[in-house]
Amino acid sequence: MKTSTKLIAMATVALTIAPLAGCGSASSDATSEHTINIGIKFDQPGLGYKNGNDYSGFDVSVAKYVAKELGYSSDEIVWKEAPSKQRETLLENGDVDLVFATYSITDDRKKVVEFGGPYFVAGQDLLIRSTDKSITGPDSLDGKKLCSVTGSTSAQIIKDHYADKVQLMEQSGFAECTTALISGTVDAVTTDDIILAGLAAAKGDGQLKVVGKPFSQERYGVGIPKGQTETVKKVNAALKKMVDDGSWKKALDEATKGTGYTPNATYNPPTVFDAASSTYDFKTSLN
Incomplete structure (x- = not known):
């Protein structure tokens, strides 16, 4: 009888705990999924x-x-x-x-x-080295090397309208383009003006500047x-x-x-x- 009573008590406790544990788990899942x-x-x-x-x-x-x-x-x-x-x-x-x-x-x-x-x-613009006087806007890109990001509208515009004038290098990100510009591998980076302004400011030493003549x-x-x-x-x-x-x-x-x-x-x-x-x-x- 003592053993039976003990088993019944344990079962009662288990049944009481089980729903509480279930509710706690559901609550946790809902929070993590939101x-x-x-x-x-x-x-x-x-x-x-x-x-x-x-x-x-x-x-x-x-x-x-x-x-x-x-x-x-x-x-x-x-x-x-x-x-x-x-x-x-x-x-x-x-x-x-x-x-x-x-x-x-x-x-x-x-x-x-x-x-x-x-x-x-x-608006699409150009980022150049601060010492460059040869690039003053989209009409001065003949023979220049540009960098933009693969899959961007900026790269596509260059392909559609300047393919016969410039050499376009496409990179996965603008960090790579900026590095190429500073090293002299390319003459300009092209994308939206607000992006270029951020890239120029991030250098913090005046090496780069935005031309300021958006063309899209x-x-x-x-x-x-x-x-x-x-x-x-x-x-x-x-x-x-x-x-x-x-x-x-x-x-x-x-x-x-x-x-x-x-x-x-x-x-x-x-x-x-x-x-x-x-x-x-x-x-x-x-x-």
Whole structure:
């Protein structure tokens, strides 16, 4: 009888503990799963930059704001590197939920992903050595060696419109391009002006400068998996709120402080968030 009583008591305790353990486990799983994967650049000072475990830049600030509006705190964001040539693949494979990575809206890209925004409008420009007097804009590139990043609209514009004038080196990131420029391997780095301003400022010793004659219009959008139209609406609502409450300007001022960069006030901050039109027609911009 004593043994039977003891077994019954142990069984009762076990049944009491089991549901509690189950609830604790479920709660833990739910917390760990409430995250959002966001793709950014890791090598663009002032926009998307990774330093140890810290992430900074305008793209990062915009991503945090939008994520908060979607119900995610900063510590629930999982940052993923999104190189230019991998952005569509990351979205299509479900590796990321959103991409904030100087992602220009184009008609070709809209065939495979959705876009929220635009949340910023930049222009393609040239980064050169401060001592170089020969490059004054896109019309002075004959015979020059340029560097840009594989998969970027900047590289494609050079291929489409300057292939017969320049030699283009494509690299996986702008750190490699900047190194090539400083060493004299190339004559200029080309991409969006705000990116170049950050790269020039990151050197901190005046070795590099931005020419300051943009020759395209790049509308930065938020990359979203194809078909997620409700997410597009929520992202656009968040972007509008960010502009309206002053957070957009505050984030941009902080990101570009000390670079000497001033965004084109005609297009910034954006007032329409529909991603309806693609990147500004390059040929028209030459007129």
